[in-house]
Amino acid sequence: MVEMVNRPYAAAFEAHALANPDVLCLSADLTSSCEIDGFRDRHPDRFLSMGMAEQNMMSFAGGLGLAGFRPFIHTFGVFMYRRPYDQLMASVAYPRRKVRLMGFLPGITTPGGMTHQAIEDIAVMRSIPNMTILETGDATEVESICAAADSIDGPVWCRILRGSVPRLFDTPIRVGEMRVLSEGSDILIVTAGITTEEALRARSALAGAGVSIRHLHLHTIKPFDTQALLDHIGSVRHGVITLENHVTEGGIGSLVAETMADAGVGKRLLRLGLKDTYAHGGSRAYLARYYGLDALALVRGVEQLLGQDFGLTETDLDAVRVDAVHSLVKAEAL
Amino acid sequence: MIPNVQSTEAVALGIRRRVFEHSIRSNGGYLSQACSAAEQLAWLYNEELRLGSPTLPAIPKPFAGVPSAANPDYHTGAGYNGPAAPEFDRLFIAPAHYALVAYAALIETGRMAPEGLEMFNQDGSSVEMIGAEHSPGMEVHNGTLGIGLSTGAGLAWGRRHRGEPGRTWVFMSDGEVQEGQTWEAVQAAAHHGIDSLYAVMDVNDQQCDGAMASVMEVGDIRQKFLTFGAACVEIDGHDLTALRDAVREPHSGKPLIILARTSPFRGMPILQERFPRLHYVRFKSEEERARMNLSIAADLGIAPVSYSH
DSSP, rough: EEEEEHHHHHHHHHHHHHHOTEEEEEEEEETTTTTTTHHHHHOOOGGGESSSSSSHHHHHHHHHTTTTOOEEEEEEEEGSSSHHHHHHIIITTTTTTTOEEESBBBGGGTTTTTOBBBHHHHHHHHHHTEEEEEEOSSSHHHHHHHHHHHSSSEEEEEEEOEEEEEOOOOSSTTHHHOEEEOOSSSEEEEEHHHHHHHHHHHHHHHTTTTTOEEEEEESSEEEOOOHHHHHHHHTTEEEEEEEEEESSSSSHHHHHHHHHHTTOOOEEEEEEESSOOOOOOSHHHHHHHHHOOSHHHHHHHHHHHHHOOOOOOOSSSSSOOOOOOTTTTTTTTO | OOOSOOHHHHHHHHHHHHHHHHHHTTTEEEEHHHHHHHHHHIIIIIIIIIOOOOOOOOOOOOOOOOOOOOEEEEESGGGGOOOTTTTEEEEEEGGGGHHHHHHHHHHHHTTOOOOHHHHHTTTOOOOSSOTTTTTOOSSSSSOSTTTTHHHHHHHHHHHHHHHHHOOEEEEEGGGGGGSSHHHHHHHHHHHHHOTTTEEEEOOOSSSSSSSSHHOOOOHHHHHHHHTTEEEEEEEEETTHHHHHHHSOOTTTTTTTTEEOOOOTTTOOOGGGGGTOOOEEEEEEEEEHHHHHHHHHHHHTTSSSOOOOO
8 A cells, every 4th residue: 555645745845944044935825735834834034925926926036046045936836837927937947046936736636627727837847948847746756856956056847746645756856867667668658747656556457468568757857868768768669658647738748759759769659648628627536537647548548559458447457546625634725 | 336427417418318329320219218217327326326346347248148057157237237245236127128228327337338339239249129137237137027126026035134235226117017017016025024125217108109198097106106015205207306315215114116207308309209109219211310310419418420321
């Protein structure tokens, strides 16, 4: 049974901030929702309430960066780039301010619907010069992302998981690397964030069907080690499948596609994720099934790529965790 | 520190003259901004700002690339305002379209060589038309209007947090009050009590499309600033004594915003012919160019500019 960790960001951020005096904590009225309410209460001199005013917050953070501070901005990811995109560009990304953009509730991890779901943020951030992109897929990565992000000489976009988070890994994020979770020889599966857990759920069923899976988990999306990816692609016979909590345009599916095209790799690529669509409000498990972001969608993708039907169904997959939307371990507010 | 060898009145006149000469030669320019803002920038650079001596060469270096990990020698143009030492003030030119006027102010106060203005808007030059981070006297990009005050507020908060005595100044334009971010910035500066933040706003009632009242009425902006929690004084922006008095306004726990009411034809009355489109005056004919050359030169007390057609 996978270990579940309650609110791993809260303690991790506090420990990191206390060890680094130039780290500041900014929030746009989503303080408990981003698990920094305890920090606010215990360290008010390091906490800046910026209100529901993200445009000002972004440029203000740029000014703090100019003064030599390393502000960690906390809000839902979606509110940190859609409205204040101009400010993100001019005040943070262009001048390479050491602003750490901690985007909570990536993709379909929020039941808040379109306005709350960051589904194209990686596409946006990949196209911004000077930006680094990190994504957390488990509690260990959430616990290590503050130090990882804060090691970067420039702005960093982070997709953060909150609430009750599974522990899948026992080593921290090492920026620029990727995790090799299995080293099979038929199909390469590339996942990031919550889709890694989905791929792990499908692992034993696919093994039972005789498919040898090579599985990469990405916590660093930009910069990216293209040669390492190409080496893994070269190690599988049939092709590559990406599964992402994001639209399939501009995210890790595109990243893999570009890498393959640039290198002239003539293998199949199947990109799974949100297919040119918005999502709507609902539980994560429901949305993952409805939009084809879950383990079963991955199994169907493997079948499609191999042109075979394994007869696998949901009952063949490892149990899915079901979190009550309003359980105590979840941050209370959307 | 650079001693002020000229009176502030003379600096203001010099700013208008340099912008005028440049605009005649270039067949157009940001003339009205020089008319409205000359006293404000002259007062800031010649009297009020506490700045160290420039750290960058008097003749600006060419464009040397944008910030990137691959460009480790990158630096902004802030060195023309002196070093970023704790005791010194910082200045942002929030409407980067005033760059020509700001460059002229740097020249008149001995911070940049006159040759710098000849590089204005030339390909490969750092003396850009819309002031960039790397342009002389600039420290942040402000070509997108409305972000300057927020950045100033953040810098001022950070400097206060470090115990630095220096002030953070933002030169603003009145059109920026149409941007919601300006109000977000004021409320944040007030909420956090950032009283080391100062703004001088050139209230010339002009924006790109013309007179502000015809583009978007903004109402009583002084009352708005007060309501949002700033200290705010409204003065005649061509009156240096009024500027000197305005900065003495008590503003403990609040940013101070000085609304400098100005005329976009001050010192160049013939520009009234072009009202209400004064944002960038491009001469409509050689006849107009010649006529304005004669008229403005006479008003500024200099000989008409000789230029190639």
